[in-house]
Amino acid sequence: MLVEDAKRLLVFVAHPDDESIGCGVLLQRVPAALVVFAVDGAPAGYGIEGKFGSLKSYSAERFNEAGRALRLARNSSFRRLNTRSGTYFPDRQLFAHLEEAADSLVSIARVFLPDAIVSHSYEGGHIDHDACYLLAKHAADTLSLEHFEFPLYWKDETGQDVFQKFRNTQEGEISLNPSQTEIATKNKMLAEYQTQRDIVAMFSTNVEKFRPVRVCEYGEPSRNFSYPGTWRSRRDSRSALQRFSEFRHGR
Numbered sequence: 001m002l003v004e005d006a007k008r009l010l011v012f013v014a015h016p017d018d019e020s021i022g023c024g025v026l027l028q029r030v031p032a033a034l035v036v037f038a039v040d041g042a043p044a045g046y047g048i049e050g051k052f053g054s055l056k057s058y059s060a061e062r063f064n065e066a067g068r069a070l071r072l073a074r075n076s077s078f079r080r081l082n083t084r085s086g087t088y089f090p091d092r093q094l095f096a097h098l099e100e101a102a103d104s105l106v107s108i109a110r111v112f113l114p115d116a117i118v119s120h121s122y123e124g125g126h127i128d129h130d131a132c133y134l135l136a137k138h139a140a141d142t143l144s145l146e147h148f149e150f151p152l153y154w155k156d157e158t159g160q161d162v163f164q165k166f167r168n169t170q171e172g173e174i175s176l177n178p179s180q181t182e183i184a185t186k187n188k189m190l191a192e193y194q195t196q197r198d199i200v201a202m203f204s205t206n207v208e209k210f211r212p213v214r215v216c217e218y219g220e221p222s223r224n225f226s227y228p229g230t231w232r233s234r235r236d237s238r239s240a241l242q243r244f245s246e247f248r249h250g251r
């Protein structure tokens, strides 16, 4: 099965904007899509409160943007993962709540009944993206879904930023060949993300790559990771990796 052949596609991403950057064309092609966002998109410690009043209002604005962006893809809607107490998972902290997040993802998928799930590739770039990779694998295994991944960003050995390329070569990689209309719509989707304007501008709108996930591969992030709030700034990166491993192997 190719990712484009999905009839009901669950797009599982960490943050509002990941889906439009990575899958904005794909979302226009599939008959029905549900985007599931994993975290609240409002990391503490970056002075966001000053600009938006509170982390909560910043988060709310990001999800307003997602709603507007996804309306442009016509057949897409979104849901958010919930903790057991009904709150949202905090940005950058998903790795600490994997079992709870997995329960939420699987129960959303059981209602939507997708035939495929597409999510982040494991990149060692953003820790929430990497957590989503593991959660998507878990949901795909639990519900016997086809599982696909897409690349966003990471750093290579020399410290160069790499965008929208997989970190290694594997079979089955495809690139969508978007039409001008699809690109125009994707640009409109991305333009809805005003709070993320600078980040969104770094990506190319006519590149969308996907490939099937056959084996679960994850490990140490690259040494030159330097994205804000991701692996680099984590003094606990070893324990975060340990959490991934415990989740994957069911303790």
Ligand SMILES: [Zn+2]
Binding pocket: 014, 015, 018, 126, 129
């Ligand atoms: Zn993201």
